[in-house]
Amino acid sequence: xxxxxxxxxxxxxxxxxxxxxxxxxxxxxxxxxxxxxxxxxxxxxxxxxxxxxxxxxxxxxxxxxxxxxxxxxxxxxxxxxxxxxxxxxxxxxxxxxxxxxxxxxxxxxxxxxxxxxxxxxxxxxxxxxxxxxxxxxxxxxxxxxxxxxxxxxxxxxxxxxxxxxxxxxxxxxxxxxxxxxxxxxxxxxxxxxxxxxxxxxxxxxxxxxxxxxxxxxxxxxxxxxxxxxxxxxxxxxxxxxxxxxxxxxxxxxxxxxxxxxxxxxxxxxxxxxxxxxxxxxxxxxxxxxxx
Numbered sequence: 001x002x003x004x005x006x007x008x009x010x011x012x013x014x015x016x017x018x019x020x021x022x023x024x025x026x027x028x029x030x031x032x033x034x035x036x037x038x039x040x041x042x043x044x045x046x047x048x049x050x051x052x053x054x055x056x057x058x059x060x061x062x063x064x065x066x067x068x069x070x071x072x073x074x075x076x077x078x079x080x081x082x083x084x085x086x087x088x089x090x091x092x093x094x095x096x097x098x099x100x101x102x103x104x105x106x107x108x109x110x111x112x113x114x115x116x117x118x119x120x121x122x123x124x125x126x127x128x129x130x131x132x133x134x135x136x137x138x139x140x141x142x143x144x145x146x147x148x149x150x151x152x153x154x155x156x157x158x159x160x161x162x163x164x165x166x167x168x169x170x171x172x173x174x175x176x177x178x179x180x181x182x183x184x185x186x187x188x189x190x191x192x193x194x195x196x197x198x199x200x201x202x203x204x205x206x207x208x209x210x211x212x213x214x215x216x217x218x219x220x221x222x223x224x225x226x227x228x229x230x231x232x233x234x235x236x237x238x239x240x241x242x243x244x245x246x247x248x249x250x251x252x253x254x255x256x257x258x259x260x261x262x263x264x265x266x267x268x269x270x271x272x273x274x275x276x277x278x279x280x281x282x283x284x285x286x287x288x289x290x291x
Contacts, residue, residue, distance in 0.1 A: 004090065007252035008043070008291040011084040011210050013226070013284075015269050020279030022074045028271035031258035032082040033065035034209070040256055044085035051075045062265060064258040074276070080269060085291060088252045094148050094240060101147035103140050104201050105235065115233060117261050118203035121195050128176040129199065135179065136196040147202075151232060151242060152249075154196055158189050159247025171263060186228045187263055189244040193230040194262075203233040207241060208266040209256040212288040225286050226268050231259070255288070 013032060036042040049055070053071035060066045071078070107115065121129060139157070143149035163183040171187075175195035178188040190206055197204035211227040229243040229250060241250030250256075258266035 004252050006087060006089045007212070008085065008087045009210070009212055009255050010287075010289050010291040011082075011086065011255060012287045013080075013082045013084075013210070013268070014286075015080045016283045017078040018281045018283075019076050019277045021276055022076045023071075023078070023273050023277035024074050024275035026071050026078075026271055026273045026277070028069040028071070028078075028269065030067040030069060030080060030269055031060075031064045031208070031266060032067075032080065032084075032268055033257070034084050034086050035256040035259075039089045039091050041087040041089075042084065043087055044083070046083050048079070048081040050077075050079045062258070062260045064260070064266065069271075084255070086255045088255055090252050091240060091250070094152075094234075094237070094249065101235065102145045103147050103150060105147065107201075115203040118205045118233065119198055119201065121198040122175060122191075122262075124174060124176055128174075132176060132179060132195060133199045136199045139196075140200065147234070150200070151197070151202075154193060155242045155244050155249075156247045158193060158244035162189060162192075162244075164245065186245040190228045190230045191262070193242060193244045197230065197232050205231050205233075205239070206260055206262050206266055207231050207256060208258045208263075208268060209254055210286060210288045211243070211246070212253045212255075212290065225284055226257070227254070228263070229254070 030047070032047060033045055034040065034042050047067070049069060051071060051073055053069050053073070056068045058066055058068070112119070139150045139153045143153050161182060162178070164185065165183045166185060169178065169184045169188050173184065173188055175192040178184045178192045194204040194206060207229050208226050227245070229241050229245065231239040231241050233239050241254060243250055243254065258268065260266040
């Protein structure tokens with residue numbers, strides 16, 4: 001079956017923070033605005049914030065559309081609601097790019113310099129990095145040093161061999177722990193994939209966005225919150241998304257929002273409470289539907 005060439009997705013993302021003791025003063029960073037570029041068009045976007053504060057919109061160092069919010073009034077509930085209408089185009093086939101690349105890729109010195117934040121693996125004990133390097137190389141050897149083949153193999157293996165288990169990890173869980181335990185959630189699988197790619201000298205970064213899964217899909221769990229995947233920079237093609245949670249390449253079902261070296265650079269909502277705000281509970285709901 002021929003893949004769909006484009007798809008329009010309607011996305012509603014609601015985040016509600018509730019507090020037992022009111023917050024008196026807080027600042028927040030929101031990265032909820034989808035990417036607008038060659039492969040994705042933002043047809044409509046609106047953001048509701050309650051209670052309202054002082055808002056300043058800017059592009060951060062990664063090019064993410066960001067909002068700085070300062071709230072000086074007292075509140076017990078904080079609500080962010082973003083609605084997006086996004087047209088996603090299919091990025092094209094990876095294998096028809098013509099070149100048959102092999103690992104290791106040779107980068108020009110200025111390319112390597114531009115890519116350096118995406119080439120440095122997470123700081124882990126040397127023994128762990130060595131073990132992860134051997135794991136990464138096992139895919140390369142199995143695929144006769146073919147670049148795209150190795151990445152596809154890695155993507156599919158994480159999907160098949162690792163268990164998706166909600167609540168089994170935290171933001172502090174390292175790629176090595178995920179590799180050892182063989183379980184996690186989308187951000188863990190993305191982190192592991194990124195770590196392995198970087199150990200192979202491939203620039204990789206962390207992408208947060210949304211995925212549309214039909215009612216009959218096995219991976220329904222993904223569509224109820226933000227999704228995360230990895231992107232690898234390929235010569236002559238650019239950044240391409242690999243979704244190890246679902247064992248697929250990203251296409252018209254993936255809407256891209258924020259990007260960075262890791263989760264912290266791209267997290268949808270973050271903030272600092274300076275006064276008050278004990279007993280926080282968080283509720284996040286995401287709906288992604290074809291428009």
